[in-house]
Amino acid sequence: VVLGLVTSNQDKLAEIAAMLPKGFRVQRLDLGEVDETGASFEENAELKAIAGLMQSSVALGEDSGLEVEALHGAPGVYSKRYAETDVARVRRLLTELRDVEDRRARFVTVIAMAQRRGVTQFFRGEVEGRIAREPRGTHGFGYDPVFVPNEGDGRTFAQMTQEEKGSISHRGRALASLVANVDALVDL
Numbered sequence: 001v002v003l004g005l006v007t008s009n010q011d012k013l014a015e016i017a018a019m020l021p022k023g024f025r026v027q028r029l030d031l032g033e034v035d036e037t038g039a040s041f042e043e044n045a046e047l048k049a050i051a052g053l054m055q056s057s058v059a060l061g062e063d064s065g066l067e068v069e070a071l072h073g074a075p076g077v078y079s080k081r082y083a084e085t086d087v088a089r090v091r092r093l094l095t096e097l098r099d100v101e102d103r104r105a106r107f108v109t110v111i112a113m114a115q116r117r118g119v120t121q122f123f124r125g126e127v128e129g130r131i132a133r134e135p136r137g138t139h140g141f142g143y144d145p146v147f148v149p150n151e152g153d154g155r156t157f158a159q160m161t162q163e164e165k166g167s168i169s170h171r172g173r174a175l176a177s178l179v180a181n182v183d184a185l186v187d188l
């Protein structure tokens with residue numbers, strides 16, 4: 001099964017490729033940057049997936065972000081636009097939370113599967129955790145150096161191997177739900 005994914009994010013693509021079970025392959029559909037004008041992860045994931053239908057009869061779009069409790073869910077769908085670079089995103093987040101005791105946060109991934117014939121299906125994955133006081137670790141990308149999942153041992157996602165992160169991550173969970181349902185959803 002070949003899954004066509006519309007993304008400009010190499011890290012996302014690499015994580016998904018590494019997590020897919022035998023018999024599945026992911027292929028990047030390159031449509032340039034798709035404007036994320038939606039108000040939810042679902043809307044933005046579907047915008048990307050539908051753009052992919054230009055090139056494939058079934059296409060996936062993925063939208064992810066970090067929701068911070070003390071910031072009332074921000075940066076959320078604006079996680080990419082929060083700052084220009086990963087380093088600047090992390091720095092801004094730590095600044096906003098400098099005097100904040102409540103460090104609770106969650107990562108969300110929504111994968112949309114659009115089809116030329118048929119409705120779009122959605123797969124959501126979430127992981128609960130907290131924002132560390134300073135960045136730790138060099139693996140992963142984005143906000144990984146400051147995200148500590150609750151079900152881990154205190155390490156940030158950036159201190160875990162790709163496999164460890166994937167076994168509990170928002171993206172790993174969304175992908176597992178897609179893979180579990182894909183046969184029933186579509187004739188690929």
Ligand code: ITT
Pocket residue numbers: 006007008009012036062063064065066079080081086089140141142143144157169171
């Ligand atoms: P697309 O082309 O697929 O849209 P993107 O990088 O624009 O790629 P998003 O719109 O989904 O992706 O933005 C997600 C932002 O949230 C991105 O800037 C990352 O920094 C961050 N992010 C997403 N997944 C993450 C993860 O697993 N770990 C850390 N940060 C993550």
